[in-house]
Amino acid sequence: MFHAATLSTAGAAGGGSILMTIVPFVFMIAIFYFLLIRPQQKKQKQRNSMLGQLKKGDKIVTIGGLHGTILEITNDIVVLRVNDVTKMTFDRSAISHVTTASAGSDVTLEKK
Secondary structure, three states, X not given: OHHHHHHHHHHHOXXXXXXXXXXXXXXXXXXXXXXXXXXXXXXXXXXHHHHHOOOOOOEEEEOOOOEEEEEEXXXXXXXXXXXXXXXXXXXXXXXXXXXXXXXXXXXXOOOO
């Protein structure tokens, strides 16, 4: 008899249980979007802006930690002067951040 009573209450609340099952998943997706996806997109947009504003004469640091000054820059390739004699070629995407912008450049400095 007790078993029959629980089945009848479960059948009456069947429509609400689907909604109560979906709501936590929607809530989790919203949390992931606002805590993970959106900040990552914002950071990527800021990085692309920094890479797009690079100019000749900017002092930069590569992802590997190499410090240098930009001598030549094209769409994909950057030539850095490491010291008076050494020139090195890198992909533009290998630049981590700008330490000192050249005169007339609008690149914001990143301080750590």
